[in-house]
Amino acid sequence: MTDVTHLLGLLTILVLAIFVGFEVISKVPTTLHTPLMSATNAIHGIVVAGAIVATVSLFNTGANSLGVTILAIAAVTLGAINVFGGFAVTERMLQMFRRREGGK
């Protein structure tokens, strides 16, 4: 399913994304490094999309024995923990960061 042009396309995207990541994230101040980390936890939760795709191809090939289905469900579960937990805990932390006027 992958020819060389397509592979090169993905590699190009990978390298450019790494540069964008370095550029954007190096501007995040140390104060926000913990929320940054939990936010990136949530973003790598996109792995849940990969888990869904893998689960679907498992069922489409009819290879869905009980054991492997449990592995697939576990993959979706772990990804979903990242997505929901990551964004929620980042939100919770960021709402604590207040200016002087805002504090009581």
Next chain:
Amino acid sequence: MTVAAPLLDLVAIALFILGLHFLNAPPTARFGNRLAAFGMFIALVVVLIQTLGVAWWAIAIGIIIGGTIGIFAAIRVKMTAMPQMVALYNGAGGGAAALISCVEYVVFLRGGGATMDPVVSVSLVLSMIIGSVSFAGSIIAFLKLQELMTGRPVTYPGQQFVNAIVALAIAALGIWFVASGGTLAVWGFVLLLVAALALGVMFVLPIGGADMPVVISLLNSFTGLAVAIAGFEINSELLVICGALVGASGTILTVAMSKAMNRSLANVLFSAFGSAGGGEPAAAGSGGPQNVRSVSADDVAVMLAYASKVMFVPGYGMAVAQAQHSVKALADQLEKRGVKVLYAIHPVAGRMPGHMNVLLAEANVPYEQLLDLDAANAELPTTDVALVIGANDVTNPAARNVASSPIYGMPIIDVDKAGNVIVLKRSMRSGFAGIDNPLYELPNTAMLFGDAKASVDALTAAVKAL
């Protein structure tokens, strides 16, 4: 849907990058997080619509269980426990990437294809190895941070040798898997998985609790890498880009943390720094009892109350004593009297990057008062009193001027440049690095012994009574 799906994915990607961009300042950070969450919502709706119907119940079970656990944990977790929480999230991402590889491997086996496309086999095996190392390593990091196992480095003779053998075995099995076009016997694949998990456990075991900021950042970048490679495996630009963003973030933080400790990454990973009965570091600090000056809370209260600028220097000891709210109460009393209060935050003051800032933000300290290393050091020469609370090595002037010191060259908070230094300390026990701190013997330094929280509360009461 053929054109709409990639376009919507592109929108999601743009929202992720914009979201990370808005994390560059506290006032816009919440907006950034919500943008990224909205991007994730779009991306997930797209993938769910595309796969609608097939195995819907399995996907629903996973999302419901995972979502419930994630949100429940996010609401319940204490801010002091944030490092172990993030360790678990890193592990979850790595574990998911590894499991995707396992599922795709089974799909290939049952699919009846002759040999695996080399791009797929390479990415499958790499994302499984890196994901498993990240998963198992994160679990150990979690156990250490949660104090379910010792935070001290766990070492045994020949440890590096054993790790090297396991790493070589993984490399050999991985190459074999790719060379065989994915037709390696099932036991070989399982052995590869077990070896990768074992390596994850063994590489975190010898790393001490205080080095966790580096380890968590590194595992974060591993997980990003595993997700990016999983993107090659299932041919998804979305996973490649998100993985790359996270990998870049984890790498930046790893480098920042290593720099803050003035140690190379290799040194953090392989030296078991601060081990029990430690060799060199302990030997360096054998000067016997130091000559220090002890003061009472009342004396310190007078000094603080009549100062014009006070700098708090919190360390992990403050967090352990749960003293952050007491510190804020003391700051409020001082500000009421017109004293300018600032906080100097060393990059490795907590157990993960930026941890101390979150702990103080939780105690309602406005973020404008939280100074990073450079900003704090610029303020210290004009500071009247520096109050060191549960921090030790990050204030040790030996890092600046004693070339033989194990921490020589580490960037420190120059509290010795302040007019007066008050060190809140339980006892004269040496810090994590096991070395004496000459700061305590300086003429402008005085020690206030006792539990950090009790001492700060005593100071608050004394300032109030003035």
